[in-house]
Amino acid sequence: MMHLDTFGSTTEPPLLLLHGGGVAGWMWEPMRAHLPPHARVLVPDLPGHGRSASENYTSHRATVDLLARILEDEGRPATVVGFSLGAQLSVLLAALRPDLVEQAVVISAQAVPLRMVGPTLALLGATAGLAKNESLARLQARELFVPESHMADYLQTSSSLSRETLLTSVEENLRFVPPAGWSTFPGSALILVGAAEKKLMRRSAVALHATLPHSTLEVVDGCGHGIPLQRPEWLAQRIEGARGG
Known part of the structure; x- marks a missing residue:
């Protein structure tokens, strides 16, 4: 079962x-604080993460199927915002369920x-236990710009991240390419990348935009x-502006 918080x-x-x-x-809390209080916001903990840690992450496709059920229950199309791994899921969800x-x-x-x-996953598997080391975790948190208020x-x-979830989610992430349906997604799409991100991430943003030329x-x-x-x-503000809010 995937934990889901709903607001608005x-x-x-x-x-x-x-x-x-x-x-x-929880990573969306700083941003959610700036959304209108009446906004209908859905915030899941993806499989293997947070309050969904009891269920290992098995694949992007299986996760998208779970997300599709959430949106089916809403009864109307959504704006789907994803970051990093979640951004790949947003692309796949848009491609498979426009x-x-x-x-x-x-x-x-x-x-x-x-x-x-292969070598990257082998190294990750050998060092997976280091994710539980607080000092190393704090270093990783700085890379993600986690504020002290959310450090705990x-x-x-x-x-709480299992070795299985870590390896599976990272492998899915590293092998991801724009799915076939992305090029025919009829909705609007906004692709954001930090100017100071690694070259691979900036190339990825360009690739996603090139595959869906009407995206921004x-x-x-x-x-x-x-x-x-x-x-x-x-x-x-950027999301609300794009939604016409």
């Missing part, structure tokens, strides 16, 4: 927020597959791999 009025168009790997739904996605906001999605996936949440999420690509100045936590107020 059920009469409003839904906004589905998908967190990145190694974090959980009837459920009115707009996709894709933040820092890797979409150019890594060449050396990050440390808890990191320590924006490079966000002053940001690395952590736009939702670095500029939460700006992101909330």
Whole structure:
């Protein structure tokens, strides 16, 4: 069972927020604080993460199927905002179920597959236990720009991540390419990438935009791999502006 928090009025168009790997739904709290109080916001903890840690992450496709059920229950198309791993899920959900996605906001999605996936996963498997080391976890938190107010949440999420979830989610992430249906997605799409992100991430944003030419690509100045936590107020305003709010 995937944990889901819901906020706002059920009469409003839904906004589905998908967190990145190694974090959980709490990462959206700084941004959500800048959304209108009546906004219908859906915030799941993806399988293997946070309050869904009891169920291992098995695949992007299986997770998208769970997300599709959430949106089916809402009864109207949603704006789907995803960060990193969640951004890949937003692309896949839009590609597979365009009837459920009115707009996709894709933040820092890797979409150019890594060449050396095998050795990378082998190293990750050998060092997976280090995720429970608080000092190393705090270093990783800084890379994601986790504020001190959410450090305890990050440390808890990191320590509860199983080896299976870590390896599966990372492999899915590293092998991800734009799915066939992305090029024919009829809704609107906003692709965001930090100006200070790694070259691979910037190339990925260009690839996603090239595959869906009617999408909008924006490079966000002053940001690395952590736009939702670095500029939460700006992101909330950008999303609301794109939705016509």
